[in-house]
Amino acid sequence: xxxxxxxxxxxxxxxxxxxxxxxxxxxxxxxxxxxxxxxxxxxxxxxxxxxxxxxxxxxxxxxxxxxxxxxxxxxxxxxxxxxxxxxxxxxxxxxxxxxxxxxxxxxxx
Amino acid sequence: xxxxxxxxxxxxxxxxxxxxxxxxxxxxxxxxxxxxxxxxxxxxxxxxxxxxxxxxxxxxxxxxxxxxxxxxxxxxxxxxxxxxxxxxxxxxxxxxxxxxxxxxxxxxxxxxxxxxxxxxxxxxxxxxxxxxxxxxxxxxxxxxxxxxxxxxxxxxxxxxxxxxxxxxxxxxxxxxxxxxxxxxxxxxxxxxxxxxxxxxxxxxxxxxxxxxxxxxxxxxxxxx
Numbered sequence: 001x002x003x004x005x006x007x008x009x010x011x012x013x014x015x016x017x018x019x020x021x022x023x024x025x026x027x028x029x030x031x032x033x034x035x036x037x038x039x040x041x042x043x044x045x046x047x048x049x050x051x052x053x054x055x056x057x058x059x060x061x062x063x064x065x066x067x068x069x070x071x072x073x074x075x076x077x078x079x080x081x082x083x084x085x086x087x088x089x090x091x092x093x094x095x096x097x098x099x100x101x102x103x104x105x106x107x108x109x
Numbered sequence: 110x111x112x113x114x115x116x117x118x119x120x121x122x123x124x125x126x127x128x129x130x131x132x133x134x135x136x137x138x139x140x141x142x143x144x145x146x147x148x149x150x151x152x153x154x155x156x157x158x159x160x161x162x163x164x165x166x167x168x169x170x171x172x173x174x175x176x177x178x179x180x181x182x183x184x185x186x187x188x189x190x191x192x193x194x195x196x197x198x199x200x201x202x203x204x205x206x207x208x209x210x211x212x213x214x215x216x217x218x219x220x221x222x223x224x225x226x227x228x229x230x231x232x233x234x235x236x237x238x239x240x241x242x243x244x245x246x247x248x249x250x251x252x253x254x255x256x257x258x259x260x261x262x263x264x265x266x267x268x269x270x271x272x273x274x275x276x277x278x279x280x281x282x283x284x285x286x287x288x289x290x291x292x293x294x295x296x297x298x299x300x301x302x303x304x305x306x307x308x309x310x311x312x313x314x315x316x317x318x319x320x321x322x323x324x325x326x327x328x329x330x331x332x333x
Contacts (some may be wrong), residue, residue, distance in 0.1 A: 002208070006208065009197075009200075013197060013199070059197075061191070061193050061194065061195050062195060062196070062197045063195075064189065064191050064195035065195050065196050065197060067160075067162075067181045067189070068181075068184055068188050068189065068209075068247065068250075069184060069208060069209070070181075070182060070183065070184045072179075072181060072182055
């Protein structure tokens with residue numbers, strides 16, 4: 001239980017940026033439909049890599065806090081990636097139900 | 110029970126530059142080992158190698174005779190205080206002490222300044238106050254060995270004396286490996302001193318060797 005809390009705590013430190021990307025991906029899918037899925041998927045993967053490489057250097061010192069509690073870098077990143085991707089899948093799969101994205105339709109090219 | 114940490118056969122190169130080549134170091138419960146060396150001689154690299162954070166060409170790190178290449182996966186064996194602040198600033202002292210399973214009451218009895226700080230965030234403390242929290246949680250945790258990289262930097266003279274006293278008390282439970290350029294404090298509390306020079310560790314038998322190895326110019330009173 002303690003380990004889960006620590007993993008969540010690490011993710012909590014930067015969850016907002018990847019979550020906003022996932023919400024944006026969901027909105028793009030709502031507007032463009034399924035034919036844009038491949039592009040949106042790779043957009044998410046690319047932004048994930050950028051965000052995580054930035055966080056990895058920005059929060060490099062804090063990793064010692066978790067290492068001293070027996071949680072290595074690999075576990076931290078695996079958990080953060082998995083959770084982030086889980087939210088992405090949920091948001092993408094439910095995108096057609098998010099009617100509040102409909103205001104974006106008027107901007108559709 | 111007396112635990113033993115031994116390090117040898119360490120070989121580290123950065124490009125063509127040889128950093129570590131002939132290292133032997135032994136630490137035991139109830140001992141404080143001081144590691145001195147000039148900047149760039151590989152003290153922090155050696156500590157990271159022992160902790161398992163830095164890959165090198167070869168190494169042997171043994172805890173009670175058992176090899177362990179990734180000591181950071183076993184905090185019950187070894188904990189490491191890096192030379193910079195490592196605790197996330199947003200965490201409260203309450204959270205930190207819970208994570209490390211330590212009693213805050215013991216801490217505030219020893220350092221009364223923190224009495225009203227239980228719910229304060231780590232980032233609200235000054236640099237020296239943060240460092241004391243970090244030294245305390247690493248040194249006090251249930252582990253066999255502790256590595257402290259520059260524990261005295263950013264501390265006032267009074268704080269240094271308090272920390273030294275605390276480490277001396279805590280060494281009955283574990284072994285310490287300490288490095289700091291405030292070498293007089295390291296000399297004060299260490300049972301054994303190693304100087305790292307030209308990639309090799311030298312166990313110091315006479316304090317004057319520190320000068321011969323080019324680490325510091327000792328004043329005459331110290332030599333006497």
